[in-house]
Amino acid sequence: MRAVVYDRFGGPEVLHLGQVPEPEAGPGRVRVRVEAVGLNPFDGTVRSGAMESAFRTRLPGVPGLEVAGVVDQVGDGVTGVAVGDRVMGWTSRGAAELAVLKRWARVPDGVDPAQAAALPVAGEAARRALRILAPRPAETLLVHGASGGVGGIATQLAVAAGVRVVGTASAARQDRVAGFGATPTTYGPGLVRRVRALLALTGTAPAVDAVLDAAGAGVLPDSIELRGGTDRVLTLADPEGPALGVELSERAEPSSDDLADLAALVARGEVSVPVAAVLPLAEAARAAELVDGGHAGGKVVLVPTGPGDAR
Structure with a gap:
């Protein structure tokens, strides 16, 4: 499948489109066909190699900690969600056509993929x-x-x-x-x-x-x-x-219930999600520059298809 990858550590310029194996939904996980992926400063820290002393990154690396998409595979032991449901949640290699979520919540009607992908982190x-x-x-x-x-x-x-x-x-x-x-x-x-x-x-x-x-x-x-x-x-x-x-405070404590509550506020128009830019996977380097610069003014989101994102 297509994914944004980096084969070596470095700045945004190391990001490019590539092919990686399709992930499978293991026990307690769901796999989604990605509609949007949110980028975060942590992605740049890992991509730079600065986190190698804390944990090793499997190359080729794929950025993206949060995604929104449509469930296409449900792992053993998972209940309450089915193939075809729209969900958003936390992942580890999200900038791809498919991603596996470890925690998730449903995307309510009225919340678009970019908003949903910008919410979890x-x-x-x-x-x-x-x-x-x-x-x-x-x-x-x-x-x-x-x-x-x-x-x-x-x-x-x-x-x-x-x-x-x-x-x-x-x-x-x-x-x-x-x-x-x-x-x-x-x-x-x-x-x-x-x-x-x-x-x-x-x-x-x-x-x-x-x-x-x-x-x-x-x-x-x-x-x-x-x-x-x-x-x-x-x-x-x-x-x-x-x-x-x-x-x-750096330690994340992901909660599906909290995410669902926040998404409901967004759906009702009570909370606005600051999304600074939505770019195709092919422009991942540009997206990373915005995030690394620290002044994007909101979340930067990648989508699997778009202008210039040729297959």
Whole structure:
């Protein structure tokens, strides 16, 4: 079958279309005919070879941790799902025509493949972060990267729970953050002053109650100052966090129930999935450049067919 592969470690340029054996749905697994696959920064870390000291990557490697597709094979012991069902979930080699899922949820009507493929990883991270920080109604949560995949979902869930959210994003994406119900501001020099000015306008204290860093762009020192310490400051993306006394949460805890709940919110129009780009498999290198650059402004999704994706 066709897949996006890399035969050696390196940058986005090592990605190309190739042929790999078709996977089989083992016990407790389902196989899907892929409709869309979401890309994540972790894909680039593995592709670069940086993870080889932690675990070995089988070459040729295939990126893609999350997919949406139609079930075409059901493994032993699997119940509640049948061939022909539309599902989304977690995989390990998703940028291909077929992928095997280890956990999944049904895709509701009204949720397109790109939205569905963008949900599993970002949705899990957003839910995990909010559970750790536990912002309460009327508290103020500062979200870095509020226009992106993880930050955008976390922002919307927090706002829906009655939390005041101040969200950082680029100048070009301020309207998106405002559309999520948050108070937008730009990142960069002067952040502490800008956030405090926004807090003053709302009549709240000069310190925020919690901080979620979904950007990993060196924002932790300012975040600690705005919080007045490291308590309830969490990063999902900055490896320097622990050195500053800030919790770094990297361990994913995939939940099919959580994914189904989030998909239902999307189907009802209560949560919007920030999708920055949808590209064919043949443009995987370009897609990886967007993800590696860290400023895509949402999830980057690959689809098995499209312009330029010749068979």
